[in-house]
Amino acid sequence: SQQGEEDPQALSIQEGENATMNCSYKTSINNLQWYRQNSGRGLVHLILIRSNEREKHSGRLRVTLDTSKKSSSLLITASRAADTASYFCATDAAGTYKYIFGTGTRLKVLA
Amino acid sequence: GAGVSQSPSNKVTEKGKDVELRCDPISGHTALYWYRQSLGQGLEFLIYFQGNSAPDKSGLPSDRFSAERTGGSVSTLTIQRTQQEDSAVYLCASSLGAGGPLEQYFGPGTRLTVT
Numbered sequence: 001s002q003q004g005e006e007d008p009q010a011l012s013i014q015e016g017e018n019a020t021m022n023c024s025y026k027t028s029i030n031n032l033q034w035y036r037q038n039s040g041r042g043l044v045h046l047i048l049i050r051s052n053e054r055e056k057h058s059g060r061l062r063v064t065l066d067t068s069k070k071s072s073s074l075l076i077t078a079s080r081a082a083d084t085a086s087y088f089c090a091t092d093a094a095g096t097y098k099y100i101f102g103t104g105t106r107l108k109v110l111a
Numbered sequence: 112g113a114g115v116s117q118s119p120s121n122k123v124t125e126k127g128k129d130v131e132l133r134c135d136p137i138s139g140h141t142a143l144y145w146y147r148q149s150l151g152q153g154l155e156f157l158i159y160f161q162g163n164s165a166p167d168k169s170g171l172p173s174d175r176f177s178a179e180r181t182g183g184s185v186s187t188l189t190i191q192r193t194q195q196e197d198s199a200v201y202l203c204a205s206s207l208g209a210g211g212p213l214e215q216y217f218g219p220g221t222r223l224t225v226t
Contacts, residue, residue, distance in 0.1 A: 031213060043154075043202065043217040088153060090215075097142055097208065098167055099215065101154035 004032075004089045004102030012108045019076040021105040023089030024069075030092050032065060033099070034074050038085035046074075046087075051094075081111045113137070115218035117203050123224045124193055132188045132221045136205030143186050144204045144215060145178055154202065160186065161208055193225045 004025045013019050023032070034046045049056045049065045049072065056063045062075040076083055086104040093100070116135045124130050136143050145157040156170040160180045171177070175193075180186040190197055200222050204215040 033214065035215075042219050043204075045214040045216070048214060092213075096167075097161060097206075097213070098156065098159050098169075099144070100156055101146070103153040 004091050004100060006087070006089055006102045006105045008105060010106045012110065013079060015079060015081055015109055015111050017079055019079050019083070019107055021074050021087055021107070023072045023102055025091045026070065028094040030094050032072050033090045034063060035088045035090060036085045037088065079109045081109050083107060084109045115203055115205055115216050117218035117221050119221060120219065121222045123226060126195060126225055127192055129189065129191045130193055130223065132201050134186045134203030134218060136184065137216055140205035140207055141183065142206045142208030143180060145188050146202045146204065147199045148202060149199045195225050198223055198225045
């Protein structure tokens with residue numbers, strides 16, 4: 001079964017709005033990563049947050065991690081049409097480097 | 112520098128034939144992953160190589176699937192006696208591995224179609 005599950009499965013917003021997507025996982029982790037996939041650039045790493053961190057920022061991205069709830073959220077602020085893509089979380093099983101990807105959130109930003 | 116490369120980019124094969132998919136990781140990356148992605152779906156973990164350690168094969172869906180990594184660099188994923196349900200995009204990724212940054216760098220994938 002998948003370690004990570006994203007929700008919502010699909011999200012459609014207007015340009016300039018914020019987009020929030022969530023990831024839940026099942027077992028203890030060392031870190032959690034978010035990736036973006038679009039047809040033009042394939043899968044690209046966005047941000048990594050370690051299990052002892054609660055929040056991390058990178059440009060317009062903000063990631064939170066709640067290990068007690070085994071969940072993470074990715075916030076994209078001031079979205080752009082170019083942010084249209086699928087977003088995946090990936091979690092490792094604590095003590096290993098094996099990553100399991102979630103099912104993804106398909107984000108569509110309307111111009 | 113060069114990223115992860117995969118070949119071929121597309122492969123169409125007849126049911127029952129064997130196929131080999133190749134991955135060239137980023138130089139110096141000790142960790143290498145294979146994933147499978149069906150249309151509109153997430154990534155399914157297949158196998159993980161880390162340096163000279165025994166690979167983690169726990170994601171291989173059947174004994175028709177095998178992979179090797181020669182000299183700690185290039186990897187080949189082999190699917191024997193292909194079935195239509197094997198049709199998917201096969202993605203390879205590499206990372207610095209143990210002790211280094213854990214971001215994975217993905218190749219463009221091989222789209223496999225079994226007819």
